[in-house]
Amino acid sequence: MLAVVERTPYTSLVSISQHETFPFSDWVPAPSLKVRLYHDARLAEVVNWSGSQNPRPKYAYPNDNMHQPDEKAQWNRFLSEWLALAIRYGFAPTMPSVFVE
Numbered sequence: 001m002l003a004v005v006e007r008t009p010y011t012s013l014v015s016i017s018q019h020e021t022f023p024f025s026d027w028v029p030a031p032s033l034k035v036r037l038y039h040d041a042r043l044a045e046v047v048n049w050s051g052s053q054n055p056r057p058k059y060a061y062p063n064d065n066m067h068q069p070d071e072k073a074q075w076n077r078f079l080s081e082w083l084a085l086a087i088r089y090g091f092a093p094t095m096p097s098v099f100v101e
Helices: 071-089
Strands: 002-007 011-017 032-038 043-049
Touching (some): 032 071, 043 071
Antiparallel strands (some): 032 043
């Protein structure tokens, strides 16, 4: 599901989730992200991941919350790979076959 949450002249905040057809929901929570789109820069960044908000660009490691040092980059990389997968295969119940090798 894709929904525009907020729109300003230079940015948009969109919610992206895959609940209806997520094939692994028995053991992995379905992805649910909020993404800030910067129109002029043609850039997107994940600002919320299932309730966790605004990660720092870099964390000291180890830390009390056990964040990974490059957690923000990992969130954005996941978004990139997830959208590429959705474009290529769609959000369909047959999706697990692309994960099995």
